[in-house]
Amino acid sequence: NAGVTQTPKFQVLKTGQSMTLQCAQDMNHNSMYWYRQDPGMGLRLIYYSASEGTTDKGEVPNGYNVSRLNKREFSLRLESAAPSQTSVYFCASSGRTSGGLSTDTQYFGPGTRLTVL
Amino acid sequence: GENVEQHPSTLSVQEGDSAVIKCTYSDSASNYFPWYKQELGKGPQLIIDIRSNVGEKKDQRIAVTLNKTAKHFSLHITETQPEDSAVYFCAASMGGGGNKLTFGTGTQLKVEL
Numbered sequence: 613n614a615g616v617t618q619t620p621k622f623q624v625l626k627t628g629q630s631m632t633l634q635c636a637q638d639m640n641h642n643s644m645y646w647y648r649q650d651p652g653m654g655l656r657l658i659y660y661s662a663s664e665g666t667t668d669k670g671e672v673p674n675g676y677n678v679s680r681l682n683k684r685e686f687s688l689r690l691e692s693a694a695p696s697q698t699s700v701y702f703c704a705s706s707g708r709t710s711g712g713l714s715t716d717t718q719y720f721g722p723g724t725r726l727t728v729l
Numbered sequence: 730g731e732n733v734e735q736h737p738s739t740l741s742v743q744e745g746d747s748a749v750i751k752c753t754y755s756d757s758a759s760n761y762f763p764w765y766k767q768e769l770g771k772g773p774q775l776i777i778d779i780r781s782n783v784g785e786k787k788d789q790r791i792a793v794t795l796n797k798t799a800k801h802f803s804l805h806i807t808e809t810q811p812e813d814s815a816v817y818f819c820a821a822s823m824g825g826g827g828n829k830l831t832f833g834t835g836t837q838l839k840v841e842l
Contacts, residue, residue: 654818655818
């Protein structure tokens with residue numbers, strides 16, 4: 613199992629450009645999340661999807677949109693990138709595994725480093 | 730909403746010593762408290778978690794304690810090793826599906842030889 617995968621690993625955008633960050637998980641998890649990580653601020657939740665077909669705002673949703681494409685995939689879109697969106701973006705997922713582990717444990721992907729000039 | 734404070738922001742210990750990282754939370758409804766380790770250039774990885782119905786949990790050299798009354802929880806690492814050097818994050822949530830974690834700001838732990 614690959615776990616949680618994210619593409620791309622790195623991206624540089626100019627102000628005003630748009631892009632979509634892709635995330636996929638192969639653990640059959642119900643819930644998926646997008647976080648951003650900035651120096652000295654920990655990880656902050658942007659959007660989450662408790663289950664396929666639902667999405668909800670997190671702590672810092674402004675400037676972002678999400679799509680839960682299917683149970684495996686959850687994408688994050690920046691419609692008009694701004695320098696304030698320069699950050700490292702992490703996708704995570706959680707759900708009860710076949711082994712019965714907790715629904716609460718979140719598994720993180722390797723991240724996408726985004727720079728907006 | 731929930732607010733999680735974490736201290737210290739940096740911690741340097743000698744190999745073999747113990748390290749303690751402390752967090753406080755604001756929402757008494759929170760009942761799930763995970764700790765994550767993040768190595769340079771990687772995503773956070775869960776190392777231990779605790780629920781509000783438990784006061785302490787251990788896993789080899791790692792332990793977490795929870796004081797619900799005072800709304801604080803701590804990570805204890807004993808017999809530290811160089812490979813323990815990383816950034817550690819605490820978090821809090823109400824658990825369940827769509828589990829919204831609120832993270833602390835992180836502690837950079839350095840284990841010196």
